[in-house]
Amino acid sequence: MGKLIVIEGADGVGKNTAALGLCDALNASGRSAVVIGFPRYGETVAGVTIGRFLAGEMPVPVTAEAAAVLYALDRREWLPRIIEARDTHDVVIFDRYIASNMAYQGARVEAAASRPLMDWIARLEVEQFALPRPDLSLYLDTPWELARELILQKAQRSYTDRSFDEYEADIALQQRVRANYEAIVAAGLLGPWRVVQTSTDGAMRPREAIVREIIAHI
Ligand SMILES: Nc1ncnc2c1ncn2[C@@H]1O[C@H](COP(=O)(O)OP(=O)(O)O)[C@@H](O)[C@H]1O
Numbered sequence: 268m269g270k271l272i273v274i275e276g277a278d279g280v281g282k283n284t285a286a287l288g289l290c291d292a293l294n295a296s297g298r299s300a301v302v303i304g305f306p307r308y309g310e311t312v313a314g315v316t317i318g319r320f321l322a323g324e325m326p327v328p329v330t331a332e333a334a335a336v337l338y339a340l341d342r343r344e345w346l347p348r349i350i351e352a353r354d355t356h357d358v359v360i361f362d363r364y365i366a367s368n369m370a371y372q373g374a375r376v377e378a379a380a381s382r383p384l385m386d387w388i389a390r391l392e393v394e395q396f397a398l399p400r401p402d403l404s405l406y407l408d409t410p411w412e413l414a415r416e417l418i419l420q421k422a423q424r425s426y427t428d429r430s431f432d433e434y435e436a437d438i439a440l441q442q443r444v445r446a447n448y449e450a451i452v453a454a455g456l457l458g459p460w461r462v463v464q465t466s467t468d469g470a471m472r473p474r475e476a477i478v479r480e481i482i483a484h485i
């Protein structure tokens with residue numbers, strides 16, 4: 268049974284780049300690895316709906332609870348593929364997983380309601396939806412200004428023509444998301460965590476150096 272490794276962090280911190288680099292490096296060293304990213308835009312009922320709401324196209328408001336259930340359902344719909352990947356690979360790398368749901372939806376409610384909502388999401392996904400807990404999660408810590416620049420460099424997304432989607436456009440939300448991740452890491456929610464500093468002196472470290480540091484943790 269393969270190890271489940273999660274790459275987490277705010278928008279534009281380099282998760283997808285690190286996840287793909289890690290996968291290539293593991294495969295090159297003889298450990299079979301695969302990346303599974305969430306949300307599954309266009310591939311699940313929930314993923315289609317999430318794409319619409321991130322593009323600002325929902326005709327009704329999407330509450331934090333409704334969004335939480337959609338993101339959780341997206342993973343639940345993909346659970347057979349997760350199990351299959353774990354059975355056939357040494358390492359399964361997730362580009363976002365349950366902690367994303369906790370950090371983002373927890374950032375959309377008032378401060379006192381945040382931790383109870385995050386705990387509710389963890390129970391929904393792990394206990395009700397039977398999603399496996401990660402063996403290790405890595406939090407990519409990239410300064411805010413740098414992440415903002417990196418979002419603008421991103422290739423065109425499948426679900427929106429905009430440079431910033433609904434969540435990325437909300438700067439105060441992004442700051443609360445970061446604080447929630449820090450709380451999740453500090454409390455060791457969902458399993459063990461390591462923090463990876465992705466930049467030095469205001470510039471991103473080379474992707475290879477970030478990947479080497481991650482491999483040393485797993
Ligand atoms: N270590 C790095 N050095 C330079 N550019 C990077 C690095 N990591 C990511 N990028 C660039 O930043 C942008 C956002 O990266 P991405 O991996 O898509 O972030 P995320 O998945 O966290 O949103 C992309 O254009 C990517 O090529």
Ligand SMILES: Cc1cn([C@H]2C[C@H](O)[C@@H](COP(=O)(O)OP(=O)(O)O)O2)c(=O)[nH]c1=O
Nearest residue numbers: 278305306338363364367368371372424434
């Ligand atoms: C997977 C996941 C993502 N999200 C949020 C984080 C992001 O702001 C947004 C889109 O995810 P992401 O895949 O990072 O978007 P992009 O294609 O721009 O890289 O959804 C949640 O709120 N909960 C979740 O469970």
